[in-house]
Amino acid sequence: MTNRFDINETVGFDELDMRVYTSRLQGVDQDLVLHGGGNTSLKLDGVLYVKGSGWDLASIEREGFSPARIDALLDLLKHDELTDIDMVKYQREALTNPSAPNPSVEAILHALIPYKYVDHTHADAVVTISNTIDGEAKIEELYGDRYLIIPYVMPGFILAKVIYEMSRDLDWDSIDGMILHNHGVFTFSDDAKTSYDNMISTVAIAQEYLDENAKLDIPSSVDEMVYNLxxxxxxxxxxxxxxxxxxxxxxxxxxxxxxxxxxxxxxxxxxxxxxxxxxxxxxxxxxxxxxxxxxxxxxxxxxxxxxxxxxxxxxxxxxxxxxxxxxxxxxxxxxxxxxxxxxxxxxxxxxxxxxxxxxxxxxxxxxxxxxxxxxxxxxxxxxxxx
Ligand SMILES: [Zn+2]
The missing domain is CATH 3.40.225.10 (Class II aldolase/adducin N-terminal domain)
Known part of the structure; x- marks a missing residue:
């Protein structure tokens, strides 16, 4: 895994600029996310700036982050159930700028993670290991000590609710991130670079495991074959x-x-x-x-x-x-x-x-x-x- 962070590119950046910068670093890395996948956020003065729906991390800009009041998002966790349509409606009502795009469907989850910067990707290497017959055991072995490991549930409100329950007694400082089975990875920090560094080092663990245990040997020279479509x-x-x-x-x-x-x-x-x-x-x-x-x-x-x-x-x-x-x-x-x-x-x-x-x-x-x-x-x- 390549760590693309370059301190020289961040001179004079404010917190939202940093959010844009490390989001893009993840967006351009196709082994982390593909075409609009993943989401990132920043917490500032009681407001969550979270990837807006329709934006791609690779090309996101400041206005791509929808500002939603954190207390209003966390209030939604009081519901036992919430339809997706209602969740989108309430998330819109939480916006401090009514013309902003719809916040990501993972906005509530981002809000409940108690750090300034939160990053979420669908890293191939981690998901590949999780997507195997005894993937749970392998993920536990690789990540069990320093990560909260989440069983597969639907993204959106249900996922936020599960993680909310699982993290009630959690000392967040004792973990480096979360592995979501069959889905992806979350990392977080009060510092943009640390959260990004953690994403790269988390995925590197899985990549190393694959390099050792599942190296592919794809024949490189195959006969040219013309096919009429x-x-x-x-x-x-x-x-x-x-x-x-x-x-x-x-x-x-x-x-x-x-x-x-x-x-x-x-x-x-x-x-x-x-x-x-x-x-x-x-x-x-x-x-x-x-x-x-x-x-x-x-x-x-x-x-x-x-x-x-x-x-x-x-x-x-x-x-x-x-x-x-x-x-x-x-x-x-x-x-x-x-x-x-x-x-x-x-x-x-x-x-x-x-x-x-x-x-x-x-x-x-x-x-x-x-x-x-x-x-x-x-x-x-x-x-x-x-
Ligand atoms: Zn996801």
Whole structure:
């Protein structure tokens, strides 16, 4: 893990400038967060400046931090339950600047951590280890002494509430951070640099473990393979009901992943929960019979929906990414911005799955938890806001 902090770049910075600076350092590091993932905050004079919805840590600016009154956010913890829609409404009411963006759905959690600077990422290395069959034991072994370890629960109010209960008697000074199973990492400090340094050193522990126990050996030279996307363009546009943009990735990693005999790898699920709105839970598998591969994915998706749905409306059931056997991986979107995001996420996911297999078997959040995330009203709102 590279520590990108450069003291010379921070001359004359106030506290919010520092918040912007170390947020960006984490945002540009794709092994920490991808495309809008993660969130950071600063506490100043009773106000929490927390990443606003719609901002990306890599390019966030001062106005990207929504100012919300800390006492009003903490008051919300008195509720036993809170719907996501109500939480968003109350968080808006807590804003000191009514024209600021919606505070992150993790605002209450940031508010309850008693330090000035709080950083949250979905670091690949940590989540990869957590996403394995005995991930809990491995995380305990690596982090048990100096970290609060949180079982998987839905992000948002439920997560804030769980951590609130777990930390009631906690001496926060006795820990360096929190590991959220199947999700990510939190670090904190009254000093921006220390919180950032802790994020990097926390992830470095996991990275070292992976380097020792799950090093990947991806064949680098594979024969060039020309693949005609014409038929897929038509098939997938019909299934998606818009003219799709396709991106075929034939990197050594994609080729290697697409050439695995064990097709259960392609259905092992997510890296971090929020990726599901981009990729769905699993990839489609296409071999020679493209139409057959597509039909079988759509059928499987409908069955998954029916297993868990109560009153939700089903999303389009066509895949967002496809394994073309022996050829590579295909991202499907409305435009190249979409396909770039999907391609980046799936690239990191493939690496995690292959490494997780080396650690005894990759295992992401359950299908039921995936459904809860995919059909979460706030995630639906994010998509509608695009
Ligand atoms: Zn998160």
């Amino acid at each position: 014409g038929e897929l363009q038509v098939l997938l546009s019909n299934a998606k009901e818009y003219s799709v943009t396709l991106h075929l990735n034939q990197s050594p990693l994609s080729r290697y992943f697409a050439s695995q005999d064990d097709e259960t790898l392609y259905r092992k699920g997510l890296l971090t929960p929020e990726h599901i709105i981009r990729t769905k839970r699993s990839a489609a598998i296409f071999d020679v019979d493209l139409k057959g591969g597509l039909d079988s994915y759509i059928q499987g998706y409908r069955e998954y929906f029916e297993r868990y749905a109560s009153d939700e409306i089903m999303l389009n059931s066509a895949p967002n990414w496809v394994i073309i056997k022996g050829v590579g991986t295909l991202s499907i979107g409305k435009n190249t911005k979409d396909t770039t995001i999907i391609d980046d996420i799936t690239t990191h996911t493939m690496r995690a799955i292959l490494q997780g297999e080396k650690l005894g078997g990759y295992q992401s959040i359950s299908e039921a938890d995936s459904f809860a995330m995919e059909y979460w009203e706030l995630e639906q709102m994010k998509l509608r806001a695009k």
